[in-house]
Amino acid sequence: MEMIIEFISSLLLMLIPAGKEFSAAVSYATCQAIREAEIRLPPDVIAAIRNAAAKESSDIARQELGHILENIGLAERLGVPICQDTGVPVVYLTVPPEVPVTRDLLEAVAEGVRTATRMIPLRPNVVLPLERANSGDNTGPGMPAIHIRPGERMEITVLPKGAGAENMSRLAMLLPTEQDRIPRFVAETMLIAGGRPCPPVVLGVGIGGTFDGVAALAKEALLEPIDSMDPFEQELCDAVNALGIGPMGLGGKTTALAVKVKTASCHTASLPVAVNVQCWAARRATREVIW
Amino acid sequence: MSPIHLRTPLSREVLDLRAGDQVTLSGIVYTARDEAHLRMMEDGIPFDPEGAAIYHCGPVISGSRILAAGPTTSARLNRLTGFLLNAGVRALIGKGGMSTQVVDQLRGQGVYLALTGGCAVLAASRMTLRGVYYEDLGMAEAIWIVELDRLPLVVGIDSQGGDLFGAIAREAKLQFDRRYTI
Numbered sequence: 001m002e003m004i005i006e007f008i009s010s011l012l013l014m015l016i017p018a019g020k021e022f023s024a025a026v027s028y029a030t031c032q033a034i035r036e037a038e039i040r041l042p043p044d045v046i047a048a049i050r051n052a053a054a055k056e057s058s059d060i061a062r063q064e065l066g067h068i069l070e071n072i073g074l075a076e077r078l079g080v081p082i083c084q085d086t087g088v089p090v091v092y093l094t095v096p097p098e099v100p101v102t103r104d105l106l107e108a109v110a111e112g113v114r115t116a117t118r119m120i121p122l123r124p125n126v127v128l129p130l131e132r133a134n135s136g137d138n139t140g141p142g143m144p145a146i147h148i149r150p151g152e153r154m155e156i157t158v159l160p161k162g163a164g165a166e167n168m169s170r171l172a173m174l175l176p177t178e179q180d181r182i183p184r185f186v187a188e189t190m191l192i193a194g195g196r197p198c199p200p201v202v203l204g205v206g207i208g209g210t211f212d213g214v215a216a217l218a219k220e221a222l223l224e225p226i227d228s229m230d231p232f233e234q235e236l237c238d239a240v241n242a243l244g245i246g247p248m249g250l251g252g253k254t255t256a257l258a259v260k261v262k263t264a265s266c267h268t269a270s271l272p273v274a275v276n277v278q279c280w281a282a283r284r285a286t287r288e289v290i291w
Numbered sequence: 292m293s294p295i296h297l298r299t300p301l302s303r304e305v306l307d308l309r310a311g312d313q314v315t316l317s318g319i320v321y322t323a324r325d326e327a328h329l330r331m332m333e334d335g336i337p338f339d340p341e342g343a344a345i346y347h348c349g350p351v352i353s354g355s356r357i358l359a360a361g362p363t364t365s366a367r368l369n370r371l372t373g374f375l376l377n378a379g380v381r382a383l384i385g386k387g388g389m390s391t392q393v394v395d396q397l398r399g400q401g402v403y404l405a406l407t408g409g410c411a412v413l414a415a416s417r418m419t420l421r422g423v424y425y426e427d428l429g430m431a432e433a434i435w436i437v438e439l440d441r442l443p444l445v446v447g448i449d450s451q452g453g454d455l456f457g458a459i460a461r462e463a464k465l466q467f468d469r470r471y472t473i
Contacts, residue, residue: 060311060445060455067407067443071361074412084351084359084411121358123351123431134429164364164387164408184471191467194460196364196387198408242470243463248408249387250445251459281409 023108025291026156030112033158034089035120036285038081041072044227045202045257045282052200052247052254061252065200068247068280083281086122087160089113089144090219094151106146109156110139125163147216154289159222165197165279171215174271182207182273186259187239189275195249198279200257202226205236206274209264217262218276223284226258233259247280257282294443300342301381305402308446310453315441316404319421320344320384324363326432327425328371337424337434340378344404347385349431350415357418357437361411362386365403369393376400384444388456394448403448405455417442 049072053065075082091109095101114137116122126143127134138144170189174181186205193199206217229237236259246252257280266272295308299318308314321338323331323345331337347368350360365385372383373396381401383389386408397403406414422436448454 060313063313063443063445064407067410067413071407071410071413074416078412080358080412080415081351082359082411083409084349084361084415085363085409086351086359121351121353123349123359124429125431136429167364187467187471191463194387194463195408195456196366198386239470243466245459245463248405249456249459250405250447251455251462279409 022291023104023111025289026105026108027112027115029156029287029289030091030109030158031116031119033156033285033287034113034116034122034160036287037158037160037283038086038120038122039079040076041082041281042225042284044225046072048226048257049200049280052257055254056247056252058246058252060250061247064247064250081120081122082283083162084123085162085164086125087162087283088125089138090159090161091144092147092149092157092159092223094149094153094155094157096152096154097150099154101148109144109146113138113144155286156289157223157284157286159219159284162279162281165201165277168193168197168277169218169275171211171272171274173211174273176269176271178271183236183239185273186236186275187243189277190240190245190255191243193277194245197277198281199245199249200247200254200280202257202278202282203236203240203259204276204278205259205261206276207261207263207272208266209272210266211272213264214272214274215276217264218274221260221262222276222278222282224260226260226282229258229260233261236261296441299344301344301401302342305381306399306450308402308449309451310446310449310455312446314404314444314446316344316382316384316444317439317441320346320437320439322346322348322350322360322433322435322437324349324432325367325371326428327434328368330425330428332371332374336375336378338436340375340380343380344382344384345375345380346437347383350435351411352420352430352435355420357415357420359411360415360418360437361409362406362414365389372396388447388454391457394452394454394457397448397450398452399450402446402450404444405447406442406444414442
């Protein structure tokens, strides 16, 4: 009997993430996920760029997409970041029931970002907003941006977000009667952006929720694979591609590789809409934390 | 169509280029972003600007190696560019195009060359690091002296007011208005 109790308690001890080992595992998984995301694009994104290249008829558009595909291959072969704007760290933690969400957990993620910055290396992009002082390690107050969601396994998903595309993102508080303005707002976002966000882009669209929540939804939509779109997403994507902005704003058939939509319930008097613009380097990767 | 090969320092030859021409560029160029432009306006240009090319870029540097060095969004520098062209700069390299003000400033003076955005490794594979100014501004904002070996570019804006980005943007606006304006 004693032996059984001892066995069960040792099992429990293994399950409870305590102290340094767990923190080290979180930091390690964060760093590995960042490395994967920075160096290799997800297969669905590469396939979408290849499809776009096959569709273009203008010399310049074909050349731009050719450079992009060549660059993707070179980054993977040399093991270096795809783009010099290695972004700011946006992190999604999937937390199982037995893991408490503590300051130590968040600090372990930040430590993973610092290690990744040194090891890969990443460009130090994170500064204080008004002083513009660079921390040198891609962390700071509120950075990494960490989003927490419940799940069964401890997983870390990273979405390094570059500024060129992030700067072109927009949010509107539409009236509930203005549903038909959503495609216009999405297309208008790319009309204003032109070549600046490094098209062909992926657009994450949030609809509903609250003012702050709709922006988070738009970013979460960018975590979705882009190998399929529902009819509404396809309609939005077609509306954007009709503009003819094309790869790098130099003209062409593909301005958006895909549009992904996420929705949440909202106030009966509101219709929040957000568009998070993502450049062609739609970087994302997930690692399980094993400890 | 085979590209036109250019080498810095650039001469009046760039005035013959037309928007849409494909070129390659070799020789020394200088990276500069927002902070470097502001300091050059205040303290003077630290290199000989005659025939020079400015590259809108904040690279990833490791020791003496350039790991990743794609172009940054040039439009951020729209209002900070005139003094460089007045001083003799003949080419701006970046992504996304620039304002009508810069299109005017380039008239009879120089060109804007577009490099495929995000292609940081491809760009770095054609570059050798030769030195640095303003290193205290940090990796992204310092002026890095870079030697290019046939970097592939497209003439985005020529010296006659030809602007590929502007033309595409106007057409996009027409399409948008046709669809959404009643």
